[in-house]
Amino acid sequence: MVPRWVGRCPECQTWGSIGEQAARKPAALRLASGPVTAPARPIGDVDVEAARAHSTGVGELDRVLGGGLVPGAVLLLAGEPGVGKSTLLLEVANRYAAGQPRRALIVSGEESAAQVRLRAERMGTLDRGLYLAAETDLSALIGHVEQIDPGLLIVDSVQTMAAADVEGSPGGVSQVRSVAASLIALAKSRGMATVLVGHVTKDGAVAGPRLLEHLVDVVLYFDGDRHSTLRLVRATKNRFGAADEVGCFELHDDGIRGLADPSGLFLSDRSRPVAGTCVAVTVEGRRPLLAEVQALVARTNLAMPRRAVSGLDSARVAMILAVLERRGGLRLSTDDVFTATVGGMRVVEPAADLAVTLAVASAACDRPLPPGLVALGEVGLAGEVRPVGGMARRLGEASRLGFTHALVPPGISQPQREIRTREVTNLAQVLTDLGLTRTAAP
Ligand SMILES: Nc1ncnc2c1ncn2[C@@H]1O[C@H](COP(=O)(O)OP(=O)(O)OP(=O)(O)O)[C@@H](O)[C@H]1O
Ligand SMILES: [Mg+2]
Structure with missing residues (x-):
């Protein structure tokens, strides 16, 4: 409530939504009892069927x-x-x-x-x-x-x-x-x-x-x-x-x-592995969903290389590119980098960081990731891989859809039977392990 004319609501910031109302006199204090609609009952007697x-x-x-x-x-x-x-x-x-x-x-x-x-x-x-x-x-x-x-x-x-x-x-x-x-x-x-x-x-x-x-x-x-x-x-x-x-x-x-079963919608199906793609498992509410992240890295002559992002958070992708360059030793300053998700999915969870990182690195080195692999984990500015929540649920969904290996942050408490997990602590290590290094820098 506002005591004078205003054009914009101070609470919800919408224009023209405030209407005039005459002030009412405050009612006198009442102590007399009125009729009740239904008598109060002990909680155990309340009918739950309704x-x-x-x-x-x-x-x-x-x-x-x-x-x-x-x-x-x-x-x-x-x-x-x-x-x-x-x-x-x-x-x-x-x-x-x-x-x-x-x-x-x-x-x-x-x-x-x-x-x-x-x-x-x-x-x-x-x-x-x-x-x-x-x-x-x-x-x-x-x-x-x-x-x-x-x-x-x-x-x-x-x-x-x-x-x-x-x-x-x-x-x-x-x-x-x-x-x-x-x-x-x-x-x-x-x-x-x-x-x-x-x-x-x-x-x-x-x-x-x-x-x-x-x-x-x-x-x-x-x-x-x-x-x-x-x-x-x-x-x-x-x-x-x-x-x-x-x-x-x-x-x-x-x-x-x-x-x-919407998970399959966000994966592209192909028989041969292609460079520049990596699968992450995001959680929407309580529901795990598999999401494929794709990246394309192409040489450019532009002074300001292009960074186009679709379906991902552009600020996070920019951060990941910087981390890849500084901590992973992957030079991207002379390349255009395009990143996207499959099927119009929006992935803004930090848990997808590792998958985005690996997709870009795989595209940059033109080397596909091993088939049947999912990557989970948040990537920090120091290049460390950090834990994310809901790990058991994410891994369960990945294995249900036929994935056999998972790169996971350190500190997974319960071992998973159905999917082989490999703990990764930092970016440089995982890039070397997967052979995602550009030996001859352009
Ligand atoms: N005759 C039609 N044939 C095919 N698709 C249609 C047809 N009519 C509507 N659609 C599609 O169905 C979709 C859903 O329409 P719907 O009327 O349910 O949306 P809505 O959320 O109720 O919209 P609004 O806010 O305008 O009421 C629309 O995007 C429209 O493209
Ligand atoms: Mg309608």
Whole structure:
């Protein structure tokens, strides 16, 4: 709250989101008791059945939610325009309608019912228990809910709904707040799971007040690269389960499919080893994913050699190139260096440092790494290889996908049976061991 006119919100830094509200008189101190909605009970007598999760029918989403949808729970699904929010939720609503005794209702404020039906036809999802309505008025929405009595309500999107008795335009702070509060009260009173779609602003926050994230039970972010079909759903808040799971999906013309085993997507398959590639194991939430890092090193006549990075953190790659040059004795100042990941994957974890380093060194020496090898570890400025977390999980995933050898940081406590590990302490040593040295410096 601010006591005067301001153009920009001092908390979330958005412009034009502050509305005027008349000051209310503070209420007099009350000590008289009021009626209670339900008597307080000993904790052992509280019925837990009402809070049991029901599967959504979409396995990857259940995984993120920690089992499924809890009756009365309110979810916020946020994502950039066109990422596939409506597609995912149509799939969820259809599976719910098909698998649960209660109906599912989609209220769309952005598309007409006919448009939603066209999409449903494309996806082949037309269950009799799935109802559609195109509406932007909150009281009409509540009317639909009362008529249909759904077990799952999807509101696409919360920013397009407006309450007639609240001032401000749809999507504004006061509208979003009151629409969300009404829908939450409705969900809790009817035991109806509710999913609110939220748009995100350019910098990735949910548009509208941050408050929305506090009000709802679960906040899911849906993201993915425009040029790849991979979509990830992450929970940033979950009142019913862990918030560090990731769900993987593949978006196609004919709908969205869960990817129970996404690791293979980020590896290029080839029979012969090629110089300049190395495989790392990253961890998304709690889920290990294999990622291939590729590098290309080419002689240049430019005074400022090019350093292009795709899918990796450019500051980290710059650091790794400097470490390679100073600690690994590999001169790169007369070469262009390009680094990338496969399949549009984003790898920003320090655990991938060693793989990036080896990919660049292998490209520079034009010498492929041994087949079946993964490299794990953070590389420090002194050229030392440092430990990373989740080692057992990473190695387990690598061996599951057929990798036989792993270069690991020192200090692995439990020996791994299924994959042969070799501890590496510093960069110079691992480069010499793998024969990645340029003997005749150009
Ligand atoms: N008729 C179509 N044929 C093939 N692909 C389509 C068709 N219509 C939409 N798509 C693709 O499906 C993807 C997902 O669209 P969807 O409407 O689910 O996204 P959204 O996140 O709901 O977007 P918005 O924020 O605009 O509501 C889009 O990237 C689009 O390219
Ligand atoms: Mg949409």
